[in-house]
Amino acid sequence: MLDKFGIAKRIAKELQDGYYVNLGIGIPTLVANYVPHGIEVILQSENGLLGIGPFPFEEDVDADLINAGKQTVTTTKGSSFFDSAMSFGMIRSGRVDLTVLGAMEVADNGDIANWKIPGKMVKGMGGAMDLVASAKNIIVAMQHVNKAGESKLLNKCSLPITGLGCVKKVVTELGVFDITAEGFKCIEYAPGVGLDYIKEKTLGRLVIADDVREMSID
Amino acid sequence: MLKKVVKNAEEAIIDITDGATIMLGGFGLCGIPENSITALVNKGIKNLTCISNNAGVDDFGIGLMLKTRQVKKMIASYVGENAEFERQLLSGELEVELIPQGTLATRCMAAGYGIPAIYTPAGVGTEVAEGKETREFDGKTYLMEHAFKSDFAIVKAWKGDTHGNLIFRATSRNFNPLMAMAGKITIVEVEELVQPGELDPDMIHTPGIYVNRIFKGVNYEKRIEQVTVTKR
Numbered sequence: 001m002l003d004k005f006g007i008a009k010r011i012a013k014e015l016q017d018g019y020y021v022n023l024g025i026g027i028p029t030l031v032a033n034y035v036p037h038g039i040e041v042i043l044q045s046e047n048g049l050l051g052i053g054p055f056p057f058e059e060d061v062d063a064d065l066i067n068a069g070k071q072t073v074t075t076t077k078g079s080s081f082f083d084s085a086m087s088f089g090m091i092r093s094g095r096v097d098l099t100v101l102g103a104m105e106v107a108d109n110g111d112i113a114n115w116k117i118p119g120k121m122v123k124g125m126g127g128a129m130d131l132v133a134s135a136k137n138i139i140v141a142m143q144h145v146n147k148a149g150e151s152k153l154l155n156k157c158s159l160p161i162t163g164l165g166c167v168k169k170v171v172t173e174l175g176v177f178d179i180t181a182e183g184f185k186c187i188e189y190a191p192g193v194g195l196d197y198i199k200e201k202t203l204g205r206l207v208i209a210d211d212v213r214e215m216s217i218d
Numbered sequence: 219m220l221k222k223v224v225k226n227a228e229e230a231i232i233d234i235t236d237g238a239t240i241m242l243g244g245f246g247l248c249g250i251p252e253n254s255i256t257a258l259v260n261k262g263i264k265n266l267t268c269i270s271n272n273a274g275v276d277d278f279g280i281g282l283m284l285k286t287r288q289v290k291k292m293i294a295s296y297v298g299e300n301a302e303f304e305r306q307l308l309s310g311e312l313e314v315e316l317i318p319q320g321t322l323a324t325r326c327m328a329a330g331y332g333i334p335a336i337y338t339p340a341g342v343g344t345e346v347a348e349g350k351e352t353r354e355f356d357g358k359t360y361l362m363e364h365a366f367k368s369d370f371a372i373v374k375a376w377k378g379d380t381h382g383n384l385i386f387r388a389t390s391r392n393f394n395p396l397m398a399m400a401g402k403i404t405i406v407e408v409e410e411l412v413q414p415g416e417l418d419p420d421m422i423h424t425p426g427i428y429v430n431r432i433f434k435g436v437n438y439e440k441r442i443e444q445v446t447v448t449k450r
Binding site for chain 2: 045046047049054055056057058061062063064065066067068069070072073075080082083084085087088089091092115116119120121122123124125126127128129130133134157160161162163164168
């Protein structure tokens, strides 16, 4: 079974040279730490930065320079700044190659819910609805089950929807799942995780790929 | 003679009254018009509709106006950092319209460009789409979203000249230039106020024609929500 760093490491293997990538808050942000050697990716922050650098040294902290998670960051060589309309312009017009975001629920048809629990929690959608409505390739990084032990991979989302039929792949602590016409297709399982356990923890339609294999993350 | 320069925030907001609709620039606490928010709190005007990406934190930014119950309605995209906001929302004291961040930005832009509405795919099939006109283009469904109508826009720039030409800095640009174009009356506070000719025309982000009032702000706190550092 993977921890959150393992999930991030596995997603980093999806990165390709030259990709422009938007990483959401939480586990997705960790993906930036595992970019494979020899590959250059440019990270987009929807608050108006292309080319997110590492966290600054203490003396270089700049209140005017943050990422979408409101953390202080730096620029890199070749960075650019822009306003929020242009930021979502590049997202909606399909310039961003890969979007990684977290979710509360994903359905086996690619629907995603991640912005609201009616009556309990309202944080808002931020840029998530814009991203999922337009991105070419969306990977969800999340825990397979919620705190109550219930599957987050469902037939149909029970929470308010963020976007319809948009998720392409889900990476959890248990495995990697492509969204296909047949539902969640398990293409890899995490080290030490049995397929029966994955079946038990997945409520949505699940098929196991013929060539399913153990995930390698290092 | 152009007369855009005002003395301070109190003078800049002098005609904002109860029930006004106000846009406020900033992303989180980055690039917010701190001086003007303080002046609005001190003035105590009520029943405001605020359009801003976020709602500040409990004791800074728009959070200060929520604490004093000056806000009747909040239009924002993400409010996760403000416990008082969430409490007022869940208890029904505060009217809230949550909209996608790109839609928020583009509705500001449309207002400044003189375009009444835009079509966006964001929110199709969700609560956001309820009651809205949809239209298909090339087989994909889009929502029609109206340009914002706002009595005032209050933004923060890094540098400005007395003609109202503005330059923003790093990611404190965010919604500021868009809202600067979108208010019936646009109020700008700057860290540095200079004379015409001192800013390179090629470097201007917002041309002065959009700006009605400008003043040099003081005592910027520039609070950071999450200081994250790399250890040496």
